[in-house]
Amino acid sequence: MTNSPETGTTDTSSQSKMLRGSAWMTAGSIFSRILGAVYVIPWPIWFGVNFIAANNLFGRGYQIYSVLIVVSTAGIPGALSKQIAHYNEMNEYGIGKKLFEKSLILMLVMGILSAGALYLLSPVLSQGDARMIPVFHSLCWPLLIIPLLSIMRGFFQGYAEMAPSAISQFVEQVARVAYMTITVFMITQVAKGSYVTAVTQATFAAFIGAIAGLLLLVWHYLRQRPKLEKLIENSNNAIEVSTTDLLKGIIKQSIPFIVIDASINLVYIIDQFSFNRMMSDFVIASDHQLWNMYTLFAVNANKLISITVSLAAAMAVTAIPLMSAAHVRGNQKELKRQIGSTIQLFSFVMLPAACGMAAVAGPLYTLFYGYDALGVNVLQYSSYISILLGLFTVLGAILQGLYQNRTALFYLMIGFIVKIVAQYPAIYFFRVYGPLTSTGLAFATSSILMLMALRRNYHFDVLQTIRRLAGVLIFSGIMYIVTAGAVKLLYLVFNPYSRLQSVLVLVISVGIGAGVYAALALKTRLADFVLGTNMDRFRRKLKLK
Structure with missing residues (x-):
């Protein structure tokens, strides 16, 4: 699109793309995360007394695996989407195709190397726990496929096509959860086998899911091929870039x-390798008891808050190519508006989601893991910390889209220093809440510095953002009070210790809370301002006009 800045059409188009892309990625992420969490609901029954141990093995394996996934893809999918958007904006579609083809080969090599590294390092990463070795070995297989899957998602995202990525995420999770559920049931209930064997198959399910997601993207690519070839034929073809320069550029952008993509998981790994040792200085407990405490915040709560953090991740994926394209156009007015809009959209979605999760922490935790007072409190606290994780994710993406990579990395490093320095005193003062506290301080520090840099360099409308943020905060607070009150009232009728009855409490209270927030946002027209679209039809349906 080559509209002039004065018309405002490009701005509107960017806003529309941001909303449409975020909607697709949010839907894909939310459904994927929910599916990725529901598998645990029958686990307490199937694993019985070994449930916490099984969940602990699964969580510890996935923490390491998640970091290796980011390393094995080398950040190239995000960098690829950014570079493709860059060249597409210049009508150089042929370069984008060349980039994609070379990146596929690079990703295949990276997948083989990362899988081999995990296999060889399994005894070291297991920290002396022999049960972890087969879990790590099973996770080598998806490492072979995920890089290819990720690069195809990055290709479509560079064209601002978020639907293929979102749908493939959903298909990937459906296949993974189906395989996991069937195998765990067969091993624990039919064959009466070892819980370690069941967990090993549950982690291997990531390979099955990756195959399903990859096949869907290949099918979509073949469908889109004629359209892509036509764009390439009509390219300017005015730029000649060597294969070496292309790879150098994308690797430089990928670092x-x-x-940044691995930052949250790296923080979790700091917790994984430090929590037991530090906690043992302050409490008298066995390793088994300490691992159980670790599971409460690092596995159980994290699995649930990943649902809300995925909202921010979806916006980040959408923002990067759009910011990059706006940067190429050199439209400072559009950049200012887009930065403010992205931050406001994040607040509008993330704050009520996190506050809502905190309000329903009781029935939510009981549904997934069974009633545990400490577990519920940890989930509530984690819900608030998730806001900072999400904010960092979005701001880091904005800076990367604007080619402010060094700035983003520098502020992240400061955050890591805060995390490491604060970890021991935080555990001393707050015990099991300590790692969450130090994580919150780390990402709050990085986020504040990033916001200051964006304000200093791009002068986005801070006053407008603060006004709308104030409205979101007030409405989220009202929603929290109403939702938490609904939970307490429902507990007068329903049993808080029952997993089945927790479903009813959850459905009713979430419905009430979502209705209150939606009504407030629509009635005051805050939704119109943030989303940049007229919401009159929704007001008419809800009789709010």
């Missing part, structure tokens, strides 16, 4: 993506 910040590696560190």
Whole structure:
């Protein structure tokens, strides 16, 4: 699109793409995360007394695996989407195709190397726990496929096509959860086998899911091929870039993506390798008891807050190519508006989601893991910390889209220093809440510095953002009070210790809370301002006009 800045059409188009892309990625992420969490609901029954141990093995394996996924893809999918958007904006579609083809080969090599590294390092990463070795070995297989899957998602995202990525995420999770559920049931209930064997098959399910997601993207690519070839034929073809220069450029762009994409998981790994040792200085407990405490915040709560953090991740994926394209156009007015709009959209979605999760922490935790007072409190606290994780994710993506990679990395490093320095005193003062506290301080520090840099360099409308943020905060607070009150009232009728009755409490209270927030946002027209679209039809349906 080559509209002039004065018309405002490009701005509207960017806003529309941001909303449409975020909607697709949010839907894909939310459904994928929910599916990725529901598998655990029958686990307490199937694993019985071994449930916490099984969940602990699964969580510890996935923490390491998640970091290796980011490293094995080398940040290239995010960098690829950014570079393709860059060249597409210049009508150089042929370069984008060339980039994609070379990146596929690179990703295949990276997948083989990362899988081999995990296999060889399994005894070291297991920290002396022999049960972890087969779990790590099973996770080598998806490492072979995920890089290819990710690069195809990055290709479509570079064209601002978020639907293929979102649908493939959903298909991937459906296949993974189906395989996991069937195998765990067969091993634990039919064959009466070892819980370690069941967990090993549950982690191997990531390979089955990756195959399903990859096949769907290949099918979509073949369908889109004629359209893509036509774009390439009509390209300017005015730029000649060598294969070496292309790979150098994309690798250079990918390095910040590696560190920033892996940052949250790296913080979790700091917790994984430090929590037991530090806690043992302050409490008298066995390793088994300490691992159980670790599971409460690092596995159980994290699995649930990943649903809300995925909202931010979806916006980040959408923002990067759009910011990059706006940067190429050199439209400062559009950049200012887009930065403010992205931050406001994040607040509008993330704050009520996190506050809502905190309000329903009781029935939510009981549904997934069974009633545990400490577990519920940890989930509530984690819900608030998730806001900072999401904010960092979005701001890091904005800076990367604007080619401010060094700035993003520098502020992330400051955050890591805060995490490491604060970890021991935080555990001393707050015990099991300590790692969450130090994580919150780390990402709050990085986020504040990033916001200051964006304000200093791009002068986005801070006053407008603060006004709308204030409205979101007030409405989220009202929603929290109403939702938490609904939970307490429902507990007068329903049993808080029952997993089945927790479903009813959850459905009713979430429905009430979502209705309150939607009504407030629509009635005051805050939704119109943030989403940039007229919401009159919704007001008429809800009789709010």
